[in-house]
Amino acid sequence: MDSKTESTELATSLATNKSFWGMLLTQFLGAFNDNVYKQLVLLMAMPVTVAVAGAAGGAGAVTQGADSQGWATFVFSLPFVLFSGYAGYLSDRFSKTPIIVYSKVAEIVVMILGLLAFLFYDYFGFYGTWTVLFLMAMQSTFFGPGKYGILPELFHPKALPRANSLMVMTTFLAIIFGVVFAGKLYDQLVPKVEPPQEPSFKLLWIGSLVCIAIAVVGTLTSLMVRRLKPAQPNALFTWDTLAISHDIKNLLKRDRPLLLALLVSCVFWMVSSMAMPTVNRLGAGPLGLNKEDTGVLVGLIAIGIMLGAPLGSLLLRFTTSKNLVTTGLWGIVAFLIALSFWNGQRTPLLGDLGCRMALIGIGVSAAIYSIPLQVFLQERPPDELKGRMIATMNQGNFLGMMISGPIYQLFEWISIALKIPINSVFFMIALLVIPLAIFYRLETKPVAE
Numbered sequence: 001m002d003s004k005t006e007s008t009e010l011a012t013s014l015a016t017n018k019s020f021w022g023m024l025l026t027q028f029l030g031a032f033n034d035n036v037y038k039q040l041v042l043l044m045a046m047p048v049t050v051a052v053a054g055a056a057g058g059a060g061a062v063t064q065g066a067d068s069q070g071w072a073t074f075v076f077s078l079p080f081v082l083f084s085g086y087a088g089y090l091s092d093r094f095s096k097t098p099i100i101v102y103s104k105v106a107e108i109v110v111m112i113l114g115l116l117a118f119l120f121y122d123y124f125g126f127y128g129t130w131t132v133l134f135l136m137a138m139q140s141t142f143f144g145p146g147k148y149g150i151l152p153e154l155f156h157p158k159a160l161p162r163a164n165s166l167m168v169m170t171t172f173l174a175i176i177f178g179v180v181f182a183g184k185l186y187d188q189l190v191p192k193v194e195p196p197q198e199p200s201f202k203l204l205w206i207g208s209l210v211c212i213a214i215a216v217v218g219t220l221t222s223l224m225v226r227r228l229k230p231a232q233p234n235a236l237f238t239w240d241t242l243a244i245s246h247d248i249k250n251l252l253k254r255d256r257p258l259l260l261a262l263l264v265s266c267v268f269w270m271v272s273s274m275a276m277p278t279v280n281r282l283g284a285g286p287l288g289l290n291k292e293d294t295g296v297l298v299g300l301i302a303i304g305i306m307l308g309a310p311l312g313s314l315l316l317r318f319t320t321s322k323n324l325v326t327t328g329l330w331g332i333v334a335f336l337i338a339l340s341f342w343n344g345q346r347t348p349l350l351g352d353l354g355c356r357m358a359l360i361g362i363g364v365s366a367a368i369y370s371i372p373l374q375v376f377l378q379e380r381p382p383d384e385l386k387g388r389m390i391a392t393m394n395q396g397n398f399l400g401m402m403i404s405g406p407i408y409q410l411f412e413w414i415s416i417a418l419k420i421p422i423n424s425v426f427f428m429i430a431l432l433v434i435p436l437a438i439f440y441r442l443e444t445k446p447v448a449e
Contacts (some may be wrong), residue, residue: 019154019164022224026100027167029218030107032351033211034140035178036185037114038076039298041133041306042280043186043291044126044201045069067412069277074405075130077153077273079138080398087142088391093235096150097227104219110136111215115208129201144394150228151378164374164411166369170176176299176306177299181207183295202317232384247385248392257443258380261373264440266390273368274408274425275301278289279359281412282339286347287355300356304363311364321372322442328369329437333430335361340427348423352389355385374443 045068090099110132117128151163185207190199240246252259261275276298283294308328315324335358341349348355382390411425 010033010244013254018224019226022221024170025221028170029214031171031174032178035175035216036211039179039182041072041360042277045072045282046280050438053250057154070405070408073273076133076137077398077402079141080394081142081402082203083138083336084391084395088388089237092232092388094230095228095249097225101222101223103139104222106139108215108219110139111212114349115205118205118208119200123255136219156291162313164371169306170303172302175302180295180296183292186291193242227430244392245388248388249387261376262393264436266400269397270404271429273401273404277408278425284424289354300359304360305367306366309371312368316372319416324372325369325379325442327363331365332362333437335428337428340377340424342421342423
């Protein structure tokens with residue numbers, strides 16, 4: 001059976017395709033592990049919230065200590081910036097299938113190191129846990145180009161919107177489970193102490209046992225993905241491959257819509273990466289939630305994305321990708337601004353229920369925005385450059401995420417300096433999205449020769 005015939009059959013029925021289910025399950029399990037560990041590190045990096053009757057900080061609580069979530073985000077993003085170029089080269093030079101499998105084997109090793117980092121936290125402190133966070137991100141760096149680049153090679157172009165929407169839905173379902181599970185682990189395994197005592201994170205190693213088991217299962221599911229031929233087996237390594245390869249630079253020079261889509265994707269991930277630490281602070285501060293319920297709050301954005309992913313795929317049948325991207329961006333702006341207002345008691349004006357609905361709205365809007373943009377970035381490059389293009393996209397996205405760390409720290413400092421609630425950071429984030437909503441329009445015309 002030739003590849004065209006097989007691709008056509010794949011397009012007719014994703015539900016019965018072994019490779020699709022292998023990728024779906026592998027991505028789900030990997031995203032779960034990533035978010036369990038990342039959320040644990042973010043919760044550990046938050047300042048301690050102390051209940052005080054009539055506290056000036058609002059809602060009967062004040063925070064003590066520094067918030068270093070932005071710097072943790074910086075550490076997590078750094079490997080993607082440093083190694084995405086080389087990961088993309090490997091993804092085009094060799095078959096993507098074994099790269100995916102080897103990445104999952106590396107995940108098992110990293111999760112074991114995570115267990116040791118928690119077990120010996122009293123000796124190594126955050127240096128150990130942040131080192132593992134860096135290594136976890138490095139593993140994901142090499143997994144990413146294969147994960148996204150393999151979809152256009154496995155499926156007919158007409159199946160890509162549906163395949164992507166299902167991947168997005170299950171990925172964010174994994175995020176929900178991951179952040180909620182991390183919050184539950186934190187509440188159950190981290191003893192509650194009163195400042196200036198430092199909490200002990202040593203017992204979190206118990207939760208790492210689950211992560212190791214899931215990494216093993218994810219490695220087994222990756223074996224379900226059929227082996228593909230290398231997209232460009234004769235590709236030569238050059239030093240510019242470590243950043244943006246010469247071929248990709250030429251492609252972006254010729255294809256302005258592709259370049260603009262890449263830049264918009266970078267900016268979007270920069271601003272979206274500030275949402276998670278801000279929601280963590282919103283839950284633990286003004287809303288007065290424990291870590292598990294704060295995880296649920298973070299998960300509401302993922303629920304919104306799960307709802308928005310099939311909606312975005314459906315709407316593509318009735319409207320253009322350009323209109324869908326613009327609608328999603330304005331939705332993000334509207335819900336961010338809604339979350340930013342507070343009442344006279346310095347608590348969110350929307351209240352608990354209103355905040356939850358707005359977070360779901362952000363997720364729906366983000367999915368409506370991102371599905372057509374992601375499909376465009378997958379389809380647009382020629383086959384021999386898809387892996388490196390996905391790697392360049394990852395590199396740009398995580399450069400945006402890396403920059404978001406210091407920007408979040410700046411926004412958090414502004415809220416403290418002005419003595420306004422932490423949810424005002426949502427308004428500052430909205431100011432960064434508004435220019436995209438006003439000026440950017442996705443252009444899908446063919447490349448001019």
